[in-house]
Amino acid sequence: MAAPLSAPPLGSPALRDPLTRTLELTGAHCALSRGLTAAGDWALAFPAPGRLGVQVVLQGVIWLVMQGIDHPVRLEEGDVTVFSGDRRYTLASDPAVPPIDALPLLQATTETFLHIGGEGRETVVIGGHIDLNTAGKDLLLTVLPPLIHASATTTEAATACWLMNQTLRESRSDAPGAAFAAQHLAQLLLVQVLRIFLTRVNAETHQTGWLRALADDRIAPALRLMHGSPALPWSLAQLARAAAMSRTSFTLRFKEVVGVPPLTYLRAWRMRLAQHTLWLEDTPVSAIASSLGYSSESAFSNAFKRSTGMAPRRYREAVRAS
Missing domain, CATH: 2.60.120.280 (Regulatory protein AraC)
Known part of the structure; x- marks a missing residue:
């Protein structure tokens, strides 16, 4: 493929x-x-x-x-x-x-x-x-x-x-x-x-996830920020402000539409980008960590292992071998 x-x-x-x-x-x-x-x-x-x-x-x-x-x-x-x-x-x-x-x-x-x-x-x-x-x-x-x-x-x-x-x-x-x-x-x-x-897609759609969020006028601006600049340390207040909502209303709406809280989604999106880069590129793990907003390679590696069950270098070896 x-x-x-x-x-x-x-x-x-x-x-x-x-x-x-x-x-x-x-x-x-x-x-x-x-x-x-x-x-x-x-x-x-x-x-x-x-x-x-x-x-x-x-x-x-x-x-x-x-x-x-x-x-x-x-x-x-x-x-x-x-x-x-x-x-x-x-x-x-x-x-x-x-x-x-x-x-x-x-x-x-x-x-x-x-x-x-x-x-x-x-x-x-x-x-x-x-x-x-x-x-x-x-x-x-x-x-x-x-x-x-x-x-x-x-x-x-x-x-x-x-x-x-x-x-x-x-x-x-x-x-x-x-x-x-x-x-x-x-x-x-x-x-x-x-x-x-x-x-x-409309309010009666039972599916949740990022795709439904793109069709939601209130949530989409925050989603664009997270996808566009995943390395920035987005706070709940900043994301809620982009959606012109209070933090409580934004969090509830985001979870209803996407299925998970905003910062949980942001962490998952960073991990998807990391997996993609590890598979296709030879970028050093330290550079990937920096590009995704992590303060150190060890902080990124710990987060990646929690998400995938493997350390970044082990993941790269496994996906390329398969």
């Missing part, structure tokens, strides 16, 4: 956007892109993919039935669905059609498109899976809801639809640079997936 882009210097413009910096830690790349053409009465049952999934309807109308979702979801041409990958689901011409197992059909062909069904107007669907590294799974799959549905009328869905189509074209192409293009299109697709989530 290709390594994510190396971290920009602390304080650079890229770090002012929490989403940009976090995406660099995920190692996202497209693991699979398959298509489906179907007509007549049909239904295919898929197991939980265990990966971030995206489906785009290029033509026709289909129904999505997902484990744990009360009602079938009608998907029209141009609609995009995103699912976190931990649930079984069925795609069908009608929810009443008994499904057949999709895996044997997919395994029986290497064609980019699977064909199923009888006569009638053809439906065309393309699907992709985005693989993430361990940090990416922890950062994203735990905060995304089981299913996100974006209508074709939205800008985010239209862009995701184009990206899926282009990724499919590049993955099938033997043109120079096709594999490189497909990989980076998948990273752009992930950005659109998260933007779709951010435009739909």
Whole structure:
């Protein structure tokens, strides 16, 4: 798997956007892109993919039935669905059609498109899976809801639809640079997936985490400070001031939205940055400690060991060996 882009210097413009910096830690790349053409009465049952999934309807109308979702979801041409990958689901011409197992059909062909069904107007669907590294799974799959549905009328869905189509074209192409293009299109697709989530998250969302915090107008300013300048000794008072809230109200709101108190989140974010640097770079541990605001290498090493169970140098050896 290709390594994510190396971290920009602390304080650079890229770090002012929490989403940009976090995406660099995920190692996202497209693991699979398959298509489906179907007509007549049909239904295919898929197991939980265990990966971030995206489906785009290029033509026709289909129904999505997902484990744990009360009602079938009608998907029209141009609609995009995103699912976190931990649930079984069925795609069908009608929810009443008994499904057949999709895996044997997919395994029986290497064609980019699977064909199923009888006569009638053809439906065309393309699907992709985005693989993430361990940090990416922890950062994203735990905060995304089981299913996100974006209508074709939205800008985010239209862009995701184009990206899926282009990724499919590049993955099938033997043109120079096709594999490189497909990989980076998948990273752009992930950005659109998260933007779709951010435009739909609301107070009724049961998920907690940093991604929901980005959509919260009160909490987002404090989150940008922590992500943008993690080395600074942020106090609860400073973060609350950025959110234009009292310390008590800010702490309660932050914990409700993110799931942990503000300074606990800040410590965890520093550790994520440290893990990323130890994996990809040969930066001395003392320099990492300083860049993340620790007064000494020993203070950083103790904090890192509490977080990961390993000393920084041992962690670097372990992740590189694996």
